Amino acid sequence: xxxxxxxxxxxxxxxxxxxxxxxxxxxxxxxxxxxxxxxxxxxxxxxxxxxxxxxxxxxxxxxxxxxxxxxxxxxxxxxxxxxxxxxxxxxxxxxxxxxxxxxxxxxxxxxxxxxxxxxxxxxxxxxxxxxxxxxxxxxxxxxxxxxxxxxxxxxxxxxxxxxxxxxxxxxxxxxxxxxxxxxxx
Amino acid sequence: xxxxxxxxxxxxxxxxxxxxxxxxxxxxxxxxxxxxxxxxxxxxxxxxxxxxxxxxxxxxxxxxxxxxxxxxxxxxxxxxxxxxxxxxxxxxxxxxxxxxxxxxxxxxxxxxxxxxxxxxxxxxxxxxxxxxxxxxxxxxxxxxxxxxxxxxxxxxxxxxxxxxxxxxxxxxxxxxxxxxxxxxxxxxxxxxxxxxxxxxxxxxxxxxxxxxxxxxxxxxxxxxxxxxx
Ligand SMILES: Nc1ncnc2c1ncn2[C@@H]1O[C@H](COP(=O)(O)OP(=O)(O)OP(=O)(O)O)[C@@H](O)[C@H]1O
Ligand SMILES: [Mg+2]
Numbered sequence: 001x002x003x004x005x006x007x008x009x010x011x012x013x014x015x016x017x018x019x020x021x022x023x024x025x026x027x028x029x030x031x032x033x034x035x036x037x038x039x040x041x042x043x044x045x046x047x048x049x050x051x052x053x054x055x056x057x058x059x060x061x062x063x064x065x066x067x068x069x070x071x072x073x074x075x076x077x078x079x080x081x082x083x084x085x086x087x088x089x090x091x092x093x094x095x096x097x098x099x100x101x102x103x104x105x106x107x108x109x110x111x112x113x114x115x116x117x118x119x120x121x122x123x124x125x126x127x128x129x130x131x132x133x134x135x136x137x138x139x140x141x142x143x144x145x146x147x148x149x150x151x152x153x154x155x156x157x158x159x160x161x162x163x164x165x166x167x168x169x170x171x172x173x174x175x176x177x178x179x180x181x182x183x184x185x
Numbered sequence: 186x187x188x189x190x191x192x193x194x195x196x197x198x199x200x201x202x203x204x205x206x207x208x209x210x211x212x213x214x215x216x217x218x219x220x221x222x223x224x225x226x227x228x229x230x231x232x233x234x235x236x237x238x239x240x241x242x243x244x245x246x247x248x249x250x251x252x253x254x255x256x257x258x259x260x261x262x263x264x265x266x267x268x269x270x271x272x273x274x275x276x277x278x279x280x281x282x283x284x285x286x287x288x289x290x291x292x293x294x295x296x297x298x299x300x301x302x303x304x305x306x307x308x309x310x311x312x313x314x315x316x317x318x319x320x321x322x323x324x325x326x327x328x329x330x331x332x333x334x335x336x337x338x339x340x341x342x343x344x345x346x347x348x349x350x351x352x353x354x355x356x357x358x359x360x361x362x363x364x365x366x367x368x369x370x371x372x373x374x375x376x377x378x379x380x381x382x383x384x385x386x387x388x389x390x391x392x393x394x395x396x397x398x399x400x401x402x403x404x405x406x407x408x409x410x411x412x413x414x
Contacts, residue, residue, distance in 0.1 A: 001295070001298040001299065003304070004287060004291055004294065004295065004298065007286075007287070007291065008284060008286035008287055009286075011286050012286060098284070098285075100280070100282055101282050101283065101284050101285075103282075104276075104278055104282035105284075105295065107241060107243065107270065107276050107278075108270060108271070108275070108276050108295070108296050108299075108343065108344070109267050109268070109269075109270030109271030109272070109274075109296060109299055109300075109347075110271075110295060110296070110299045111267055111299070114298075114299065118284075
């Protein structure tokens with residue numbers, strides 16, 4: 001059954017790409033701003049850990065205040081949340097459109113878990129593609145990014161975290177979409 | 186040869202609570218034996234669809250009992266009911282209810298995968314069924330590219346996939362014009378000669394009753410025999 005669900009999801013590639021781009025965009029905003037904030041705060045010229053050569057790069061930069069850091073973190077979080085809600089919304093609308101067909105599958109004896117494969121694979125594909133886009137964009141430019149801003153390895157952790165987060169979140173959304181659809185009706 | 190595939194014994198069913206309560210079925214009795222093609226007529230809201238839902242175990246009866254091939258539907262576990270729907274009952278919908286994202290062939294493969302058939306076995310069986318439905322040339326099309334009549338033939342192929350003993354069809358031609366309806370029902374009526382199956386079909390269309398082996402009516406919550414053809 002999963003190969004049918006996979007085929008069906010793939011045939012909806014336009015929607016999957018749209019979701020993936022929105023997720024990847026939001027994730028990139030999150031990574032970029034939080035990395036910059038983090039690095040600027042902790043590796044600024046005022047910071048004693050800073051080497052002389054690195055201090056050069058930060059000479060004219062304003063060190064963010066805790067307040068502006070928090071604001072940026074909160075805003076990027078909101079953007080990520082909006083993107084995830086967008087994904088959820090797309091999935092729920094799709095499920096509502098196909099509700100009758102999915103119900104019919106249960107009537108002909110397909111178990112609930114197997115019916116769930118259809119939205120699940122759709123969601124996983126979108127999440128995986130978003131993770132892939134983020135990985136493909138950020139991992140290669142990371143070394144340059146790192147030297148340009150003298151970025152610390154922790155930021156790589158942030159990138160990887162976002163990649164994993166989107167993948168896991170898409171799986172959870174896929175599983176929960178049916179319940180949410182039922183609840184909304 | 187005259188095996189009983191379905192026995193409905195004094196079944197009651199109502200909906201709602203308290204003042205809103207309405208009794209729909211009030212002592213329904215109906216049998217279905219191998220090879221029969223029974224058509225059920227009755228006014229809108231009389232409970233025809235409800236009877237089909239009860240047989241498929243989609244809702245519980247209030248009173249009475251329903252046996253499908255010797256299995257008491259009310260006493261079944263969830264898994265047993267699923268098994269029944271997979272292997273013993275085939276369901277045909279008025280609005281076809283095919284997955285648009287799959288091809289005709291893949292739609293017919295769904296119930297075969299549900300019983301654990303391998304890809305090659307499922308594909309072969311689905312091809313055979315679509316050939317039987319004279320849809321060989323349309324196998325790889327999405328249902329949205331098929332006409333209503335063709336979609337319903339895919340729906341019937343899907344219902345037949347696991348060699349069910351009972352086909353439940355709820356106004357299968359309700360969305361089709363007279364000529365197409367006639368073709369579909371004529372084809373349905375030949376099935377009992379080709380395989381061990383019986384059909385219970387709900388219809389509003391009097392002109393189709395000529396294909397039935399028996400016609401029953403549902404009025405005031407009870408089944409009355411209208412004619413034996
Ligand atoms: N789940 C439900 N909850 C409440 N009432 C229901 C439910 N299902 C059916 N009914 C009611 O039971 C009655 C019979 O419904 P049913 O769908 O079986 O009629 P029908 O004979 O198939 O009608 P039609 O020819 O219009 O399809 C209707 O009045 C309907 O409103
Ligand atoms: Mg009905």
